[in-house]
Amino acid sequence: MSDFSGLNIALTGLYASQRALMVTGQNVTNANTDGYSREAVDLEPVDGVFGPSLWTNNSSAPGGGVSVTGVTRFRAEYLEVNAALARGAQSQLSTSSATLSSIETMFGEPSDDSLAAGLDGLWSSFAAVANNPSDPGARAALLAQGTTVASTFNSMSSQLTQLSSDSLSQLSALTSEINTTAANIASLNGQIGQATLSGSDPSALEDQRDSLVQQLATDAGATVRPGANGTVNVFVGGSALVSGQQAETLALDTSGSSVSLDWVNAGHAALVTSGTAGGLLNTINTVVPGYQQSLNTVAMQLKSDVNTLHSAGVGLDGSTGLNFFDGTSAADISLSADVAGQPDKIAAGAASGGSLDGSVALQLSDLGQSATGADAQYRALIANLGVDSQGAQRNSTMQDATVQQIDASRQSVSGVNTDEEMVSMVQFQNAYNASARFLTTIDQMLDTLVNHTGVVGM
Amino acid sequence: MSSISRVTQMSIADNATANLQQALASLGDIQNEISSDKRINVPSDDPVGTVTALQTRSSIGLNTQITSNINDATAWLASADNTLNSIVTQLTSARTAAVQAQDGTLDQSGLQALSQQVDGIRQSVLGLANTQYNGRAIFAGTASGPAYDASGNYVGTSASIERTVSPGVRMQVNVNGDTAFGAAGSDIFTALTNLSTAISSGDPTAIGSAMSALDTSTKNVSTSLSNVGASEQRLSALKSQNTSDALTLQQTLSNVEEPDLTQAVMQMQMQQNAYQAALAVTARVIQPSLVNFLTAGT
Numbered sequence: 001m002s003d004f005s006g007l008n009i010a011l012t013g014l015y016a017s018q019r020a021l022m023v024t025g026q027n028v029t030n031a032n033t034d035g036y037s038r039e040a041v042d043l044e045p046v047d048g049v050f051g052p053s054l055w056t057n058n059s060s061a062p063g064g065g066v067s068v069t070g071v072t073r074f075r076a077e078y079l080e081v082n083a084a085l086a087r088g089a090q091s092q093l094s095t096s097s098a099t100l101s102s103i104e105t106m107f108g109e110p111s112d113d114s115l116a117a118g119l120d121g122l123w124s125s126f127a128a129v130a131n132n133p134s135d136p137g138a139r140a141a142l143l144a145q146g147t148t149v150a151s152t153f154n155s156m157s158s159q160l161t162q163l164s165s166d167s168l169s170q171l172s173a174l175t176s177e178i179n180t181t182a183a184n185i186a187s188l189n190g191q192i193g194q195a196t197l198s199g200s201d202p203s204a205l206e207d208q209r210d211s212l213v214q215q216l217a218t219d220a221g222a223t224v225r226p227g228a229n230g231t232v233n234v235f236v237g238g239s240a241l242v243s244g245q246q247a248e249t250l251a252l253d254t255s256g257s258s259v260s261l262d263w264v265n266a267g268h269a270a271l272v273t274s275g276t277a278g279g280l281l282n283t284i285n286t287v288v289p290g291y292q293q294s295l296n297t298v299a300m301q302l303k304s305d306v307n308t309l310h311s312a313g314v315g316l317d318g319s320t321g322l323n324f325f326d327g328t329s330a331a332d333i334s335l336s337a338d339v340a341g342q343p344d345k346i347a348a349g350a351a352s353g354g355s356l357d358g359s360v361a362l363q364l365s366d367l368g369q370s371a372t373g374a375d376a377q378y379r380a381l382i383a384n385l386g387v388d389s390q391g392a393q394r395n396s397t398m399q400d401a402t403v404q405q406i407d408a409s410r411q412s413v414s415g416v417n418t419d420e421e422m423v424s425m426v427q428f429q430n431a432y433n434a435s436a437r438f439l440t441t442i443d444q445m446l447d448t449l450v451n452h453t454g455v456v457g458m
Numbered sequence: 459m460s461s462i463s464r465v466t467q468m469s470i471a472d473n474a475t476a477n478l479q480q481a482l483a484s485l486g487d488i489q490n491e492i493s494s495d496k497r498i499n500v501p502s503d504d505p506v507g508t509v510t511a512l513q514t515r516s517s518i519g520l521n522t523q524i525t526s527n528i529n530d531a532t533a534w535l536a537s538a539d540n541t542l543n544s545i546v547t548q549l550t551s552a553r554t555a556a557v558q559a560q561d562g563t564l565d566q567s568g569l570q571a572l573s574q575q576v577d578g579i580r581q582s583v584l585g586l587a588n589t590q591y592n593g594r595a596i597f598a599g600t601a602s603g604p605a606y607d608a609s610g611n612y613v614g615t616s617a618s619i620e621r622t623v624s625p626g627v628r629m630q631v632n633v634n635g636d637t638a639f640g641a642a643g644s645d646i647f648t649a650l651t652n653l654s655t656a657i658s659s660g661d662p663t664a665i666g667s668a669m670s671a672l673d674t675s676t677k678n679v680s681t682s683l684s685n686v687g688a689s690e691q692r693l694s695a696l697k698s699q700n701t702s703d704a705l706t707l708q709q710t711l712s713n714v715e716e717p718d719l720t721q722a723v724m725q726m727q728m729q730q731n732a733y734q735a736a737l738a739v740t741a742r743v744i745q746p747s748l749v750n751f752l753t754a755g756t
Binding site: 104407 | 466504519520600601619625628752
């Protein structure tokens with residue numbers, strides 16, 4: 001301990017206050033930066049130089065000032081893990097909900113120009129033919145209505161196919177984004193590892209990386225686990241996407257019966273069930289084919305119900321055994337070539353009836369009331385769609401609230417409160433001023449000692 | 459959010475944004491409901507209501523079709539009613555002629571005149587039996603031609619023509635010639651021909667037996683007439699039922715699909731207030747921080 005050590009104490013105080021003010025400045029300027037974690041300096045008192053000698057004792061060592069031992073980054077690891085999980089579920093649910101909403105819009109129920117209205121019109125047209133079997137106008141109107149119903153099926157089916165292929169191209173773009181993000185995380189992991197080992201501050205890199213991890217969680221439902229030296233490992237479907245500095249790549253595989261994302265190196269499919277990618281895969285592999293299938297069932301039920309009755313009937317020109325509808329699915333159902341453009345071929349009458357018999361057309365017009373017919377099946381389909389979509393919307397809304405809650409918790413740990421920073425700023429500014437004043441005091445003491453001591457009479 | 463101890467400007471801003479979004483979305487929903495006058499725009503708005511709406515729409519379609527079926531059936535029956543009435547009148551005058559011929563006071567030329575009158579009645583009844591509605595002979599069943607040929611032979615079919623007059627209920631709207639006017643051999647035209655022959659012969663016994671055959675035919679026609687009348691009566695009841703069904707169905711549909719306007723407007727007012735309150739509070743909350751209260755150089 002020397003008289004000059006006081007200067008050093010003042011100096012460490014000035015340094016520490018300055019550093020703390022810099023950190024406060026960094027916090028304030030990043031108050032609105034997404035993914036930024038607030039920081040604070042860690043201060044520690046410096047022990048006094050304590051060498052055992054004749055005139056020294058413990059109490060005579062006043063300490064050596066203050067030192068900045070590091071900068072703490074406020075971050076709750078478990079909240080980050082939860083946030084990743086919640087974000088994956090959120091984007092999966094909102095993708096599913098959006099898919100179902102588009103299907104609802106496609107089906108356009110209830111309205112005056114939807115499939116249900118078309119079917120009602122078809123049955124009415126059959127009844128009109130039954131009322132007046134010889135009227136060419138009623139017959140032509142029936143053919144027109146049949147064409148309308150068939151083309152409504154066709155367009156609904158092709159819109160579903162379009163939805164699936166749109167989702168596929170979206171997924172393809174998303175896959176390259178996931179690969180890029182994973183590569184970036186791996187490279188940031190490398191830099192963070194080096195920074196940690198060399199003792200420099202990797203906070204900015206970590207913030208950047210954590211944002212990317214949350215992005216991966218949104219995109220692919222990735223989960224995160226901490227690794228060595230401040231790095232993180234990222235997993236998709238239980239397999240590592242990023243492991244330290246190593247990033248795997250995913251590729252879109254459309255060769256099989258269902259679309260999947262495959263690990264390029266391992267060659268097998270990744271179990272992606274969460275995130276936007278999980279939602280899109282669900283759309284492509286399950287939701288759209290499901291509704292496509294239901295729509296096909298309705299179309300084929302209509303075809304078989306109508307054809308069974310129609311082929312047993314007789315047309316105005318005596319033709320019999322003809323089909324009214326043709327096709328193998330909703331995509332290609334159409335008026336049969338037997339009747340298209342030939343109103344006289346519509347079999348309105350029974351084989352045993354007279355030439356103006358309309359009994360078969362009457363039976364056909366009753367099909368709309370059948371409890372097992374196309375109308376009832378279609379109504380069940382719409383009810384399912386409504387319930388599914390409503391459920392998806394509710395789940396999505398609830399998950400949004402969960403994410404918001406977790407983000408609020410993350411913010412409460414990592415976010416910058418400007419008021420707090422202002423308090424710190426005032427506090428450290430005052431500390432700086434105090435250290436400077438201390439320095440002046442020591443200076444005056446030394447001045448007294450050096451310049452004004454032993455000068456009596458000089 | 460009670461677990462959150464530390465509040466930051468950013469989380470306040472985020473919450474404020476989320477709340478404003480939510481308030482605006484609710485306001486948008488209710489405004490959409492009012493301006494479109496539809497409570498159900500997509501099935502997920504109300505899955506159960508959607509199914510009810512689809513069923514009701516289908517029922518309304520059927521109801522409209524039944525209205526036109528009933529009108530058509532009414533016209534068929536009215537046409538048969540008028541024709542059968544005229545035929546009964548004609549047959550009554552044939553009977554009067556027969557009674558006149560039977561009392562034996564007429565000479566041959568008088569009998570001849572009566573016989574010709576009966577022949578005329580036969581022609582007119584034949585014409586009536588071929589009455590058409592909407593281009594179809596109403597007594598010909600499902601045949602496309604006339605009911606009777608020129609010599610009075612039935613050339614129609616015995617099929618019934620039905621209309622759906624109520625959901626799941628069908629009614630026969632035609633009367634077949636062979637039912638109303640008798641089967642071949644014992645039909646009304648044979649009876650009239652026989653009567654004409656008997657009158658011209660002046661034989662009271664022959665006239666008597668021809669008269670009783672005519673009475674049987676008249677009774678047949680009258681029976682058909684009263685059947686037609688009964689059907690018309692039933693139809694008129696079904697028609698008023700159908701009209702009231704139409705009103706009920708429209709009411710059901712608007713109950714399911716359309717918003718209750720009073721309630722919706724009230725709700726919109728409430729949402730508007732909530733949104734404005736959220737705006738006012740947000741404007742106050744996000745502005746100040748300690749920065750505003752620290753002067754430079756403190």
